[in-house]
Amino acid sequence: MYLVRDKNSFQILHTLSADLSLNLSGQQVYSAFNSETMELLKSKLGDVPDAFNVDEDGFIYAKTLQEKLLSGEVDFAQVFNAQSLDSHLDSALDPSLNCTGGLDSHEERPDLVAFVLEHNLIDTLQKSKIVFGYLVSQFEQALQAKYSQGMELKILKSYMDWQDDGKPEEDARQAKYLKMKDGVAGIKALHKPLMNRIKEVMGGVGGGGWRG
Structure with a gap:
């Protein structure tokens, strides 16, 4: 053409x-x-x-989604909407945008939070709240993907039963609980650095008293 x-x-x-x-x-x-x-x-x-x-x-x-963010052609509320982010990326990211194809896994998507932090694009308290809310949503989704609410409650109940039974050694109920605890800690460790950086930005743009 x-x-x-x-x-x-x-x-x-x-x-x-x-x-x-x-x-x-x-x-x-x-x-x-x-x-x-x-x-x-x-x-x-x-x-x-x-x-x-x-x-x-x-x-x-x-233009890539990153380029649109830099030029201001898309806003934070649109990009970091937790409910519509997947569909937004699917429509905005394709092979013609010089981005990795195959958007089936979260790791293949661009790290937009790190990108906006690197380029100092979070310049208002509202933007920082939007991005922080998105990170919280991603953390909750990651937990849900690994441990559904039903599974979590089942493991917790079994752990409490183990305690009521006198905490027998080498019990599978304890092992499952500890494995879940370590898994949750691992997910938190992945999300915490960016969350802390966003909180620092919040303080810098006048949101020191806000807590997510």
């Missing part, structure tokens, strides 16, 4: 679905092409994304 864009307004003036190997000129793509005020772009994408960048060869590529 070929595109003609106004250099000043960045408005797309004309598009032409044609083989890029033809190496068409601006005039061939758009009869009213003016090299002084217009530029010829190329795209290997099926559609023209709402937000895109242009590489040195004139090819357009969709």
Whole structure:
């Protein structure tokens, strides 16, 4: 696909679905092409994304979610909404965005919290609360994925029964409880560093008294 864009307004003036190997000129793509005020772009994408960048060869590529955060084209409430984050990422992250494909596991998704911290994008108390709330939600989801409420209660009840039975040695009920305790501690250890950093940011933007 070929595109003609106004250099000043960045408005797309004309598009032409044609083989890029033809190496068409601006005039061939758009009869009213003016090299002084217009530029010829190329795209290997099926559609023209709402937000895109242009590489040195004139090819357009969709902006990543990180780039949109940097430019302010998306807001924190939209990105860090715990309920809609997965669907937002699925629509925003695809192979054309130079991001890792296959979004089946959480590890393959970009670490957006670390990204906004690194680039000092959390500059208001409201933003810090939004991101902290997202981290809390992710922590709770991680716990739920590993230990459902029913499983947790079952293990706790068995542990209490073990205590009532005089705490017999080498009992499976104790072992299961200790394993769950270690698992929860491990999940907390993964989330705590970022949570602490967000709390520090909260203090820096006037939220020292707020507690999550």
